[in-house]
Amino acid sequence: MFRSLLFIPGNNPSMIQNADIFMADGIIFDLEDAVSISEKNNARNLIKHYLDNSSVLPKQVVLRVNSFGSEWFIKDLEILKTKKVNYLLVPKLDYESLNTISSFLSDFEEKEKLEETKIIALVETAKGITEMSLFAQNNRLMGVLLGAEDLTNDLEIKRTETSLEIFYARSQVIYFCRANNLIAIDTPYTDINNIDGLKTDCKYAYGLGMKAKAAIHPNQLEIINDIFSPTKEEIEWAKAIIKLSEENPEKGAFQYRGKMIDKPIIERAKKIIQKAEIFNLL
């Protein structure tokens, strides 16, 4: 579970060395878009060496590999041998590529005696969005990250401050993830210096149902974590609900502050407390 995932370019040694100190719940070590072709090998070596040798690693490690079919994809998978990668973030994923990659990974893992690696689907094409419902058959999937920049390129439309152009895509990701118990991760906000814009974007995405957001700069993390965390009021409310439900185990429903509380509400309260525990908010 996470609220924030920070992209760190695979060719930036000082950022990699300090990956564990930022406030991100997970770090995405990026071998794809942030790394130029001439740097691909160096970046891969750097990340592999770091994961093999560093005594201080981020809470969760995500590796963004190059797209399946590129000349680097198979080499990128070598990093899985470090056994430090929690999730593979695979770009431009659609139904066909997800299945092909899964099958390829199974062979690779068997050969290398590795445990199954879970996948976060980076959905950033119209094809990926429309085929998402088919992803549910794949057991490796643990979440979907919406890639709005590439998606709007694919759609040949402009990204705007209102983000109305990605409303459908955001909704698709949110509903698909919710229905399949996966984490819906929102696209990064790319205007690094616009703090107010970031806040608005986070609140909007959170309000729609996104459960986490990717960041492209450490300065974005505090705001993302703040908005994607349960509030103090929510935590207090959840504690009270759980306490009442434990005090009244025989009752299917009861009242709290004039409102009816039943099983779905109690479940929601439990989720809030679970999140608060994970994110050290209690």
Next chain:
Amino acid sequence: MINGVGRYIPDNLKPFISSDNYQGIPRKQIPKKTKVENTQFVENISTIFELINIKSNMTLSFHHHLRNGDKVIQIVAEEIKNRNLLNMHIAPSSIFPSYTNLVDLIKNKNITNIHTNYLNGEVAKIISQGYLDGELIMNTHGGRAVVIESGELPIDVAFIACPVVDKNGNGHGAIGKSACGTLGYAISDLEYAKRVVLVTDTIVENLEEYQIDGKFVDYVVKIDSIGDSSGIVSGTTEVTKDPIGLKIAKDCANLLDYLGLIKNDFSMQTGAGKTSLAVVKFVNDLMVKKGIVGSFASGGITKAYVDMLESNLFKSLYDVQCFDLDAVLSYAKNKNHLAMSASEYGNPYEDNPICERLDFVILGATEIDLDFNVNVTTDSLGNLIGGSGGHADIAHGADVTIIISPLVKSRIPIIKEKVMTVTTPGSDVDILITERGIAINPRRVDLRQKLKNSNYPIFEINELLEMTHKITGVPRKIETDDKIIGYVQYRDGTFLDCLRKVKDEY
């Protein structure tokens, strides 16, 4: 003998005992200069050398307010070279990378002894290599005032670059084509040098307000240009964008708030580095959010503090040197932007100097050791790269002294078992804030108690050292040459450490 920070000091020098040892020792002051004749206006530096009979073995002093834009020290150095004067002792308050023509004079033994508070660039490099024939004495800003007023550093001639001078010999720094702001480092030189020469490029009829009092001035020399005022900019006017620096700065501001130090009428000082400027920004934000008005900020003043003064977040600024042109303009126009001399700033023998009125200071470090001793004078190999400036003055004076630094700089761990050079004694350093954790000096039981139940990642400093070594490995021990090239002198006039020649293979 071994001094109070465990360093060897030759027996003929007064060893550092403790940072408050000066208390109870009476202030020693030679009589201030008395002028015997009217200020003379002359056409060039060469004439001054004739009139004063400047000759070999004399001591000449300078200030550094024009920083990298200064031409005065270079013009005087050229005159020393032309006249082939030997064994000169110079006492600039700092030496900047642009002062390149001192290099040959040092190598040729025209200049053989130096007192300064900070040095960087080519001059620092050749002195590190052992080219200075005599000794380098590194003072603090307050300590320089002490050795001048006590007569320990007798100055034969003070050359004071002064952006504007009037017909009475009064001078001001904040106006004129080479405006550089306050002239705080020149005041002790003005008052105690045997001869005072103002070097200017602008003469006006009468100055109503002035910082340089003409009653101490023997000569005024008008030259074409004393320097380029744009060169006074410290090089750092923007808040850091480095995520590590920003994290440290944010943690620092939050810690200050947690400790209750951001409160009405508080006072602060920071360095002018990019991370320090980030701390100022975050403190600014906290003050706005909480509706807090501070008493004063002090030190080298930057635009960030000028903005806070103009936003009424501080009631006044005490400024010993302007770090950028916004500060120069502010000093010229804002009556609450006040000049202070180096003595008023950091002289321990002053009554209530500004440094002792500070609630907290935020400082940098090149190295810090397990005893919290800080080095800002040399790098880890022993090369001279800076100096105390006001570091040791305000570290002692402030109620809480905080060092901010990443644990690793250019793959070199900042925490050492022993620093290469002690610039500021660890007894005056309270907190170290790094990107991976915070260490509190065991002497500050009060701060440890306050932070005991906080969520801050508090470690012992040796734990931070171990954490660093896990990342970088354990660096090999650096050896220095046996030759002593100079000394670090503490603000009370005692000696903190020796400076040694860097080994040839480094």
